[in-house]
Amino acid sequence: MRGTLSARIEVLPTLDRAQLLATWAENFSYDPPPKLRKELMVALLAYRIQEKEFGGLSHTARRRLREIALTLKGEGPSQEKADSSPQSGARLLRLWHGETHEVIALGNGYEYRGQRYSSLSRIAREITGTRWSGPLFFGVRKP
Incomplete structure (x- = not known):
């Protein structure tokens, strides 16, 4: 082609299956899956043609996408820890034994009742008197 x-990309949707398979053979070193729908084959071919013309994703981008895919499948390392820290300025509220406790997230810690704390777990311990996971106690991380 x-x-x-x-022009090469615009014509793809108008091709029949035999023509798409020929185009596939020009662009890939393997056969497409037998039940691949035409719409998906067109999209994959369009991406591949552009990839051959302009270059593909960097090694770092490919690795990151693999990590994300594994995490979504439940097989890779969880990003939960990185995502569990609330943004600076966020207010965290927790009702505990009939009393509402408010924590403000700062860039480098947390503020609770006018005092600065380095972690949510220290605040949770202050409130409950027992060891707690701070992010779990304040609901910023699922159990």
Whole structure:
């Protein structure tokens, strides 16, 4: 398939399955899955044609996408810890034994009742008198 990049991509949806398979063979070193829908084949071919023209994703981007995919499948390292810290300025409220406790997230810690704390767990311990996971206690992380 010759022509400008735009023209080569624009024509893909108009091709029949045999023509798409021929185009696939020009762009990939393996056969497509037998039950691949035409719409998805067109999208994959369009991406591959552009990738061959302009280059693909960097190694770092590919690795990060693999990590995300594994995390979504439940097989990779969880990003929960990194995501559990509330943004600076966020107010965290927790009702404990009939009393509402308010914590303000700061850039480098937390403020509770006018005092600065380095972690939510220290505040949770202050409130409950027992060891707690601070993020779990304040609901910023699921159990």
